[in-house]
Amino acid sequence: DIQMTQSPASLSASLGETVTIECRASEDIYSNLAWYQQKPGNSPQLLIYDANSLADGVPSRFSGSGSGTQYSLKINSLQSEDVASYFCQQYNNYLMYTFGAGTKLELK
Amino acid sequence: QVTLKESGPGILQPSQTLSLTCSFSGFSLSTSGICVSWIRQPSGKGLEWLATICWEDSKGYNPSLKNRLTISKDTSNNQAFLKITSVDTADTAIYYCARREVYGTPEVMDAWGQGASVTVSS
Numbered sequence: 001d002i003q004m005t006q007s008p009a010s011l012s013a014s015l016g017e018t019v020t021i022e023c024r025a026s027e028d029i030y031s032n033l034a035w036y037q038q039k040p041g042n043s044p045q046l047l048i049y050d051a052n053s054l055a056d057g058v059p060s061r062f063s064g065s066g067s068g069t070q071y072s073l074k075i076n077s078l079q080s081e082d083v084a085s086y087f088c089q090q091y092n093n094y095l096m097y098t099f100g101a102g103t104k105l106e107l108k
Numbered sequence: 109q110v111t112l113k114e115s116g117p118g119i120l121q122p123s124q125t126l127s128l129t130c131s132f133s134g135f136s137l138s139t140s141g142i143c144v145s146w147i148r149q150p151s152g153k154g155l156e157w158l159a160t161i162c163w164e165d166s167k168g169y170n171p172s173l174k175n176r177l178t179i180s181k182d183t184s185n186n187q188a189f190l191k192i193t194s195v196d197t198a199d200t201a202i203y204y205c206a207r208r209e210v211y212g213t214p215e216v217m218d219a220w221g222q223g224a225s226v227t228v229s230s
Contacts, residue, residue, distance in 0.1 A: 001171055034216045036155075043204060043222055044155065049214035087155055089217070094143060094210050095168025097157040097217075 002026050002090050006100025012108045017078045021103045023088035025069045032092040035064055035073045039084045047086075048073060075105075083107055110134035112144075112205050114224035121230055126192040130205030130221060137163055137183045141211035144188040146179065148201040149223075156201075161188055162210070195228045202226075 003026040013019045023033065031051040036044035046055040048064035051071055061076040075082055088100040112132040120126060128146065135142055143162040149155050159179040160168045169177050178191040192199060203224050206217040 034214075043220040045220075046214065046216060046218050049216045049218075053214065055214060055218070089155075089157075091208070091216055093168075094162065094208065095160050095166060097145065097160070099147075099155040099157060102154040 001096070002029060002092065002098050004088055004090055004098045004100040006088055006103060008103060009101065010104045010106070012106050013078050014108045015078055015080065019075045019078055019105065021073045021086055021088075021105075023066075023071045023073075023100045025071070025090055028068050029090045029092040031067055032090055033064070033066065033071045034089045034091060035062075036087045036089065037082075037084045038087065044087060078107075080107065110207060110219040112207060112219060112221035114203055114205050114221045116203060116224040116226050118225065119227045119229060120195060122196045122228055123194055124228075126190075126195050126199065126226060126228075128190045128192075128203055128205075128224060128226075130188040130190075132186050132188070132205070132207065132221075134219075135207060135209075136186065137161070137181050137188065139163055141209055143208045143210060144181070145206050145208065145217060146188075146190045147204045147206060147217075148199075149204070150198075150201045158192075158203075159190060160208075197228050200226060200228050 005024045033051045035048040038044045052064045116128045145160040146158040161179045181188045206220040
């Protein structure tokens with residue numbers, strides 16, 4: 001099984017700040033990595049796929065990068081509506097998936 | 109428009125079998141490349157992938173739960189199902205179904221249902 005280690009578990013940042021969340025896979029996942037945003041009471045929403053492709057309708061302040069086993073999500077110029085939990089997910093095999101443990105982003 | 113909606117018993121007792129239904133529209137599970145997955149989330153915790161079924165009837169299960177899970181589909185009625193046997197309080201969670209289009213763009217779980225709350229309690 002592929003394990004996903006996501007950090008940090010929680011993050012406090014100010015409006016306008018840049019934040020970075022990281023995910024490390026236990027083996028090469030060939031950029032088959034997605035990032036989801038989840039607000040309380042809602043389903044996860046796709047932000048990034050293929051490690052660095054922005055999903056439709058997602059603001060350009062969100063970006064993804066990485067390859068091999070190391071990936072990151074960056075949010076530029078943090079907005080109040082970005083307060084949420086963020087999860088990475090590997091999908092290297094279409095019959096086997098793993099999520100990171102999540103990062104809870106709050107405003108300082 | 110792609111939509112998915114989960115339904116389940118709401119509450120059940122320990123040792124019972126949990127049966128969940130995912131009813132969807134806007135796509136077909138008989139179309140090449142389409143898969144539907146089940147994911148759960150205990151209150152205040154992270155997402156856990158449970159199982160996936162695809163157009164050609166291939167199936168994948170979370171190894172830590174494999175012995176308790178059965179996923180199936182009814183392509184004629186646009187539904188996917190998940191059964192979890194011998195539930196206990198640790199199975200209390202919101203259960204989501206999600207679609208993945210393996211040959212599409214994006215080829216990830218891009219559509220999710222609203223979730224069904226399941227509580228296991230005696």
